[in-house]
Amino acid sequence: MLSRRGLLAAGAGGAATLSVWPAAVTASEGRAPREVLTIAAFPLIDEIGRAALSRWRTLHPEVALRILTRQYIDHHTAMTTALSTARGLPDVMALEASFVGRYARGTGLLDLRQPPFGIEQLRDRVVPYAYQQAVTATGAVVAMPTDIGPGTMLWRTDILGRAGLDGNAIGRSWDDYLAAGRQIKARTGAFLVAAAQEIKDIALRDGRQPGEGLYYDADSRALADTPRFERAFEIALRARQAGLDARLTAWTNEWAEGYKRGKLATALSGAWLVGQLATWVAPETRGLWRAAQLPGPTYAAYGGTFYALPRQADARRRALAWDYIRLMTLDTGQQLAAFKQQDAFPALREVHQDAFFDGPVAFLGDQPARRLWREAAARIDAMPVHRQNAFADEVVNTELDNVLTRAKPIRSALADAQRLLQRRALR
Structure with missing residues (x-):
């Protein structure tokens, strides 16, 4: 992230x-x-x-x-x-x-x-x-x-309107979010999200224990073999199997076109994405977006x-x-x-x-969205940052790709990730 x-x-x-x-x-x-x-x-x-x-x-x-x-x-x-x-x-x-x-x-x-x-x-x-x-x-x-x-979910009013959905309600839980994605796909043809990895990135932050980092605990023990990782991978896999993600790499031309042409119904990102959509990614979509808290709800940085x-x-x-x-x-x-x-x-x-x-955010149809982001900032849990986090990101994303595109079993993928993360933690 x-x-x-x-x-x-x-x-x-x-x-x-x-x-x-x-x-x-x-x-x-x-x-x-x-x-x-x-x-x-x-x-x-x-x-x-x-x-x-x-x-x-x-x-x-x-x-x-x-x-x-x-x-x-x-x-x-x-x-x-x-x-x-x-x-x-x-x-x-x-x-x-x-x-x-x-x-x-x-x-x-x-x-x-x-x-x-x-x-x-x-x-x-x-x-x-x-x-x-x-x-x-x-x-x-x-x-x-x-x-x-602070993280936020952005949603398109026009796409969700055609799907008969309320964007402020679709993120109450991950089940609700994926169900909304299926309804969006069936009624509008739009994808729920650009990439299943976005879902994994957020879901992985649910359920951390006090003092835990994202990938390692306070004693540098790798955490990839925990239920938290298994659940995050399962949610991302469900999205992929239902055809809800567009399989787009962030910041590519294809990714930007997805937002410009109304092919992506939501975005899970930092609040700063609003400024990028407004200035160069998809300025023509001004007024069509609104903000909500991340699905779960989850509060992530x-x-x-x-x-x-x-x-x-x-x-x-x-x-x-x-x-x-x-x-x-x-x-x-x-x-x-x-x-x-x-x-x-x-x-x-x-x-x-x-x-x-x-004050109103013009790109978001004058929604006072900064209030949401202020609330998220106050509710994000402190999370220690391990020196091997960048390496862990690469390993976990590689194993997620193995699950999504090569049908590797989730437990096998996480076992392999655990082994590599633990070995690196000792360096």
Whole structure:
């Protein structure tokens, strides 16, 4: 379940270095900055950083900001290398949620509980599950959340209307959701969802025990052999056997065409998908969509962004680096602006009471959908992120494909996944 930035930034250009404040200032002008603070980011996060320049200039007119932008994967690869070699370290690094868990097991990031940071005093100001994602097994807190991705189900009013269904009711349970899919297919010919994997991704989050991650428990024991996985695979298989999924890969031309041409009745994704449908995927469908909670109902997160401080970065700029993080994560005006301009749903809870959350969303027929997403954000359970989650994603998705396309028995598929996940956990 990639985040919005992971998906959108995949096609972005290569590395670029931008000295964004001050621009082209020379020492002869008498205004040369005494310090330069380097921020390593990826697309969209860099845009949010540039939008905050005037505020930063007010706080620290003597400190230049240099934002290093790399494509999403290149950025995280570069940060992995920098942390392991202590070379090319920025003062502040942006990290997508899935990478926080990978880095948290190492010693490359500062524990923000320590002075002068005191992040524990800020805990109640941010969404609980997002804060918990940055907590290591030893209790260290290695990153500060800035935005989150609450999950939502989007549904087409025209398709469900022709099928005689109420989109607000079809997700009361997974049985209801699949039954609705069969009725939609029979009466309209549309598919319920783009891919059965979307269903598995959500159903897999149902029934987790306290303290469990998605793929591993607190003791790094793999969980693929549990009833939770078996149930998620069974629901996805039922959808495939009934012909309810269009077998489309997300973010392909065929996937976009499915939304444009009314071939897909629902979408299970992060709330940020609304912005992508509205701006480039299917803008002509404006007003035809509505939002509801994910089937189950299930409350799930689709990515998010954090800021972290490398342990071996120059300590002389550490206080400035923390000031930058505080600006980007704790300034209500900055958080709200990022939400309005870049669909970056705020991790800062006090922003959630702003009147903007009660306003209409034009693409959704003026539905005040942000209220739903705010509720989802408050109800998502904290879920530890294991450093092998990316590998586990690949293994579990491969085994699901074996079940869906090669008729591999579910228990056999999960047994094979369990073996691979447990072996990798020991590394």
